[in-house]
Amino acid sequence: MRVLLVEDSVPLADELLALLNRKSYAVDWLSDGRDALAQGQIEPYDCIVLDLGLPGLAGLEVLTQWRAAGVNTPVLILTARGSWAERIEGLKAGADDYLGKPFHPEELLLRMQSLMRRSKGLPNHPQLQAGGLALDEATQTVVNGEEGIALTAVEFRLLRYFMLHPGQILSKGQLADHLYDGETERDSNVLEVHVNHLRRKLGREVIETRRGQGYRFGSNQA
Numbered sequence: 001m002r003v004l005l006v007e008d009s010v011p012l013a014d015e016l017l018a019l020l021n022r023k024s025y026a027v028d029w030l031s032d033g034r035d036a037l038a039q040g041q042i043e044p045y046d047c048i049v050l051d052l053g054l055p056g057l058a059g060l061e062v063l064t065q066w067r068a069a070g071v072n073t074p075v076l077i078l079t080a081r082g083s084w085a086e087r088i089e090g091l092k093a094g095a096d097d098y099l100g101k102p103f104h105p106e107e108l109l110l111r112m113q114s115l116m117r118r119s120k121g122l123p124n125h126p127q128l129q130a131g132g133l134a135l136d137e138a139t140q141t142v143v144n145g146e147e148g149i150a151l152t153a154v155e156f157r158l159l160r161y162f163m164l165h166p167g168q169i170l171s172k173g174q175l176a177d178h179l180y181d182g183e184t185e186r187d188s189n190v191l192e193v194h195v196n197h198l199r200r201k202l203g204r205e206v207i208e209t210r211r212g213q214g215y216r217f218g219s220n221q222a
Helices: 010-022 033-042 059-068 084-093 105-119 153-163 172-179 188-202
Strands: 002-006 026-030 047-051 075-080 097-101 128-130 133-136 141-144 147-150 207-210 214-217
Touching (some): 002 172, 010 105, 033 059, 047 059, 047 105, 059 075, 059 084, 075 084, 075 105, 128 153, 133 153, 141 188, 153 172, 153 188, 153 214, 172 214, 188 207
Parallel strands (some): 002 026, 002 047, 047 075
Antiparallel strands (some): 128 133, 133 141, 141 147, 207 214
16 A cells, blocks of 8 residues: 655654554655645555645645545545644545644554545454455454465555455556555566465465456455
8 A cells, every 4th residue: 555644744754654664555755745736646645644734835735736636545634733723624625534743653554544444445344354354454464264374564565455455457557556655666577476475375266367457356345
């Protein structure tokens, strides 16, 4: 899953980047509202964490322009603790959730997970469930039947994206766009290797190859 973090506080951004990277998210970090406005309109993010007090262009204006341009990515805004006016204005502008500063980083992570599942029409269970599998995001393991199976960071990231889109045909390009940050070199052959690793661990029937189209995970039922 690919996340855009827009935060001008370097210490806070460093802390969140470290957390999200540990949890196998691909993260792009920006600190200026003008850069965020452009980036959010051209890149396919799964979630955006947006501070409102930004240089260049205020976060509220960035959000307003995103929504006017048809950007429907889930947005979690960061506001000053107790600033009810900011929260209300942010929600009116199209934010999906808000978190007041200071906050515990794990709370931000849980809110992000909830937003992304909700945006895909999936229930917000403690574990992500789809295609007969249950994915534990805390331990980065998958349960197939009664067996717990450990995953590498890349396998976990790939399977999580598949499970958030059950029954959908996903091209290699689409998978790469959502699994890697803007600085990572993307190689479709490497992606194919990771898909085969998942098949060896979970069974070949779990991920179907659609020739000339991409891959399809599970069924249309979550």
